[in-house]
Amino acid sequence: MKKYEIIYLLICGIALFSCEKSFLDKKPDQALLVPSTLADFQMILDAPVFGDSPGINEISCGDFSISDAAFLRLTVLEQNAYLWKKNAFAGMPIVVEWYKAYQQVFSANVVLEGLKQMNDPSKESPDFNRLKATAWFYRALAFYELAGSFAKPYDPETARNDPGIPIRLISDVKVKSKRGTVQGTYDQILNDLKQAAYLLPETTLNKNRPTKCAAFALLSRVYLSMGNYNQALVYANEALKMNNKLLDYNELNKNAVGNVFPSPLPNGNHEVIFYRKLPLYSFPAVSPAAALDLDLYQSYADKDLRKLIFFRDRGNDVYTFRGNYSGTMTSSLFGGLATNELYLNKAECLARKNDVDGALESLNTLLKNRWERESFLPLKAEDSEECLKLILIERKKELVARGLRWSDLRRLNKDSRFAVTLRREINGVTYQLLPDDNRYVFPLPDNEITGPEMPQNP
Known part of the structure; x- marks a missing residue:
């Protein structure tokens, strides 16, 4: 068997394991673990599994709704996530959100261990450090996304006691x-990312490989989710020093039938820092079945180009999403890192520091590229509270269908000013999710509950 075939089996082999036991306790065929060169390790890190972020959160976040008839066409998992069922995974032998992330962790660990064991001159090369940093970046991203689904939101007062996720190193x-x-989980995420940022290159041949800017952007996202707004601001600024470009929506073909955004791969769409996609679910991908919340749609002003570019009018007050930064790859939603998120991170953090002028400058820099040129009037605010409210409204509008709303709900629900109750109706029955509900944490897969050291979420 050729080496590239063996490495391919390493990449894919976990999917072949029996599902009777815990995924984390599966033992892969040791004969497959033979990568030994930098090219081998690059092949592992370029595997398709590293291209996916969790998609179940986007189903649960409340921005899109569907009809009773469309609900029946969803998978059981999608129905459970849509209605915030307590046992969302209903005894499923494979939970993709868990399985793929730990497959990423496993592969990253294989690379890190293999690189550590190398004794040839290539160990001193820039490619060696880049591969090591890439593995740290991917492991941190996987842990962060697992924590965002399967652990409680970070709270500095309880994080040292709240159950986190298994940290496989x-x-x-x-x-x-x-x-x-939870504290240990986030400590590991931050440690991996900071090590990665030190060694990652400033540019890559392809935007599905991480850069130093991507590590800074992800650090900003992580710190924002933790409520550490000082550090979120530091890393937003560091990332924007490397890439502060924004698309001017006035220059896009607003009347195009399909998606109007340029493809980010291999190196298009200068807003995109790092490309990653949300997995292909039938909901809420680009589909006539998934209608945007009407109140959210109506919050866009008529001269706001996002109202036309992000959505398609299906008639009868039904608007579906088309504003996908995946560009022509419309089958999957964009779940990566981009500069528009950084401008919003910076604006929010400055508002929380009572720097109203700085916050509005960051926000208006973004918005002037979103409105018709002659129509945009910079937003104003009397104080930091009004400014923060404006920013959070624009954050929801700008980052719709990006896999970020669930994380924002989890952190903002702890503040009574911004807490919301989500509601949906199916077949005449109303379902709701309260701000402090335990269902903001998904249950661990049933087959992972192997003993007292792996307690189930409440």
């Missing part, structure tokens, strides 16, 4: 998995 499955704490 080695590929040896003989080491038993156990849940750490």
